[in-house]
Amino acid sequence: MSNYENKLGIKAWAEADRPREKLLQQGRRQLTDAELIAILIGSGNKNETAVDLSKRILSSCQNDLDKLSQLGVKELSRFKGIGEAKAISIVAALELGRRRNGTGAPEIQKILSSIDAFRIIKADLADLPHEEFWLLLLNRANVMIGKHFMSKGGQAGTVIDPKMVFKIAIEHGAASMVLVHNHPSGNLKPSNADVDITTKLVELGKLMEISIFDHIIVCNHNFLSMADEGYL
Template identity: 40%
Template sequence: MSQCIKELSLDDRPREKLMQQGAAGLSNSELLAILIRTGTQKRSALRIAEELTASSGLYQNIACVHSVAELAKVKGLGPAKAATILAALELGKRIAAAGSQVKLKIESPQKGAEILLPRLRYEQHEKFLVLLLDSKNQVIRMEQVSEGSVNSSVVHPREVFAPALLYHAAAILVAHNHPSGDPKPSQEDKELTRSLNETGIIMGIPLIDHLVIGDGIFFSFREQGYLDK
């Protein structure tokens, strides 16, 4: 039987430790244990959290989960705890993306990736997003225009430029993820980028970049010279 959190010293209890040291001083498992709150007779909340975060499990077992029912299958978690965890994860993603949008001007591929990596990195299906930019390349809005299967997301230029027209964007940056974690672009990615670039020139809404998001890394069509051809 694992040790109950109440049996730990005050300095080792996740909630008390957070109050003393701040959230940054806690491990992934300790932060997750606070959300789980209580465990079972055989497994404490901290033990459940440790198992979920072992060997990068935080990312493999939690960040990729999209439904309460799926996460609630973990022993020691029920629908209520699963919902709490998913809500916290979604808030984290939104804060990471929204904070960057407020502070960042898209001056480089890296700046765009800072906004889009938190949103796309752990998605299990391909999603295609467009960042709408003003005349100073500042983000007006983020729109998802397509969601596909594990390996593909079908996108048409009209779907990409429709929100750009609606919100009077001066330029756009588009991005999609590769669930495999490898951001190397496919031939379809290259053809789509060429089509979007040509459409943007005709419409007067230039495509400043197309980012392919992998597992912590990304590919920039602009950086690799594809949009200069």
């Protein structure tokens, strides 16, 4: 008898070992990460159950959900048994989890330090494989009055139009703002281009009477404040 014929599918397992049944009987918190992913993908391949396949996917990411969330549909589809539809389900579920981490903040958000700005923006930039540039607009009391996506680029950079930056700030009556972008490379050090554009925007801000409070560089769950580091 072949290995395939000897392999038991999820339906042949004891009911307590099936992820869906286990969730119903014991609650969602009793499931492992692999079992939760197995529910998302529904089935494995001819040589692996959904749970086995999920374990292999997690193992490729050192069982780190943050690393898994960085995989796109193409990367996930390379695993035998994961087609485009299953890959999309995984990506969508992880994105919901990421968004949930970014909710629950109070309606009035003051930015008095670099960590305040990072906490507000980190969910928007964590795990991105490309660079994005955002603005956090503040009133005179340092209360955030807007969070605006400005541009998207590749892995090495994104284009920033100073005219559009101040157009958005003026339209929303901002007194100051925090510039934010991410480095997918994981290197927090500001590039020469980062320093140049920051200097240019600071100088323009003086003319427009809209101050640049900080420029935050985000790398997944870490950040660098150009103000704290003396670049501003």
